[in-house]
Amino acid sequence: MAGNSDPLTPRAKLAVTAGKAVAAASRAAGRGSGSVIGGRVALKLDPDLLARLAQNLDVVLVSATNGKTTTTRLIAEALRAAGPVVSNALGANMPAGITSALAGSSEARYGVIEVDEKYLAGVARDTDPKCIALLNLSRDQLDRAAETRMLAENWREGLAGSKAVIVANADDPLVVWAASSSPNVIWVAAGQMWKDDAWSCPSCGGVMQRPGDDWFCGECGFRRPTPSWALSGDHVLDPHGSAWPIHLQLPGRANKANAASSAAVAAVFGVPPQVALERMYQVQAVAGRYDVVQFEGRDLRLLLAKNPAGWLETFSLIDPPPTPVILSVNARGADGTDTSWLWDVDYTRLTGHPICVIGDRKLDLAVRLEVANQQFQVCENLDQAVQLCPPGRIEVIANYTAFQDLRRRVGN
Structure with a gap:
């Protein structure tokens, strides 16, 4: 030094x-x-x-x-x-x-x-x-x-x-x-x-x-x-x-x-x-990741997954079905504008979970989930998606700017 x-x-x-x-x-x-x-x-x-x-x-x-x-x-x-x-x-x-x-x-x-x-x-x-x-x-x-x-x-x-x-x-x-x-x-x-x-x-x-x-x-x-x-x-x-x-x-x-x-x-x-x-052990959440927040009478756990490797690791830690899952994907500058990576993610791991899809590129994600034979609903925004889920825990998985959007919406 x-x-x-x-x-x-x-x-x-x-x-x-x-x-x-x-x-x-x-x-x-x-x-x-x-x-x-x-x-x-x-x-x-x-x-x-x-x-x-x-x-x-x-x-x-x-x-x-x-x-x-x-x-x-x-x-x-x-x-x-x-x-x-x-x-x-x-x-x-x-x-x-x-x-x-x-x-x-x-x-x-x-x-x-x-x-x-x-x-x-x-x-x-x-x-x-x-x-x-x-x-x-x-x-x-x-x-x-x-x-x-x-x-x-x-x-x-x-x-x-x-x-x-x-x-x-x-x-x-x-x-x-x-x-x-x-x-x-x-x-x-x-x-x-x-x-x-x-x-x-x-x-x-x-x-x-x-x-x-x-x-x-x-x-x-x-x-x-x-x-x-x-x-x-x-x-x-x-x-x-x-x-x-x-x-x-x-x-x-x-x-x-x-x-x-x-x-x-x-x-x-x-x-x-x-x-x-x-x-x-002192570290509880990192820039909002893994935080559980109260929103519309539900407990939302916020999970960041930016690429195929990250999504694979995230799927391994969510609660078992029938816990609802909200997926949000954007493709802005900070995310990378190419969403072809969605095809590298194994979405069959979500079988049994009710799925709601939001975000700028919700339709790209919907096509991918359709091919993976998953049951899902496309929603306009987080509020609509949360209303479709029963009270209790919801796993929310989002890529980078989608995650920032979510944090702003839930006041985290």
């Missing part, structure tokens, strides 16, 4: 002040948190501001297609056992949002930063991280993101020779290939439910063999590394073979996997697994 002298030049201080003023004006105008516009203004005034703000921090970067925001929260909670933390907890994960978050704290010792997959290499260059957590790579935002192997290649080149300790998921071949260019990798067996983006070898293009939980390429010998940390049921196994119980308020196997990776990251900073995992 650099010395604690003030790393900010007069220009940098001006940039921070201006960014905060613009963010405050944006909030006052009701345009969201203002972190992105504030960060953009600050970086225009001082293009090196992100590097300057990170100079006095021990930085952790977290990148993945699914689970970034939650894992960032879990790591931040664990590292608070060792000192003050600054984090982009609201998920603004491109350089402007990250700059804005770091500008908000001068006292922190640790920076725990969620990074959009496409920006990881650049942010790593600017922030000189001590640790980088790589969780998974799968198809997402098909109109904006290059296919997954190109993202993995971008990571591989960007992280080659990095001094950071890479904590990487041994069960995702794309992540393993991306991380293998780094000299210092800690492998975590965090599991991989969605395998459809890793059937061909990222190294040579050969067909991947997948006996049990193992994987290897029959052509070039690229294979799953031996993990030193592992998720095993409700426990995390550490490198010494000790099993530590996971107690989370967040539901599902995916969050246990996030906790296992977070415990491995915390250990890099000297926080023992028991302490790290106990602290993770």
Whole structure:
């Protein structure tokens, strides 16, 4: 860690002040948190501001297609056992949002930063991280993101020779290939439910063999590394073979996997697994995800699922039939405008659930459900969908902007 002298030049201080003023004006105008516009203004005034703000921090970067925001929260909670933390907890994960978050704290010792997959290499260059957590790579935002192997290649080149300790998921071949260019990798067996983006070898293009939980390429010998940390049921196994119980308020196997990776990251900073995992219990909901809210006399559980891998994990944690399910899909800029990914999701897993469909692209989703032989009703809005459901629990699953719309409607 650099010395604690003030790393900010007069220009940098001006940039921070201006960014905060613009963010405050944006909030006052009701345009969201203002972190992105504030960060953009600050970086225009001082293009090196992100590097300057990170100079006095021990930085952790977290990148993945699914689970970034939650894992960032879990790591931040664990590292608070060792000192003050600054984090982009609201998920603004491109350089402007990250700059804005770091500008908000001068006292922190640790920076725990969620990074959009496409920006990881650049942010790593600017922030000189001590640790980088790589969780998974799968198809997402098909109109904006290059296919997954190109993202993995971008990571591989960007992280080659990095001094950071890479904590990487041994069960995702794309992540393993991306991380293998780094000299210092800690492998975590965090599991991989969605395998459809890793059937061909990222190294040579050969067909991947997948006996049990193992994987290897029959052509070039690229294979799953031996993990030193592992998720095993409700426990995390550490490198010494000790099993530590996971107690989370967040539901599902995916969050246990996030906790296992977070415990491995915390250990890099000297926080023992028991302490790290106990602290993770504090996290109840993440930017509204998993919240249960009262609305029209019903209990709505809000679940975010942005892509096929996310929908698959979400289906595994909803209450059994006949719990009603409301599905909402938009295709705005932040979602990706291409909805062809709906055909990659196995909607037969919803058989037996009464389904209501809302959102900008409700008709795209209706066609998909029709083909999957599901019973559903298309509704104009959330209020109409909720009225069709009996009192009690309703599972509401939405993609990114649809989820934000829902939160606004239910006042969350």
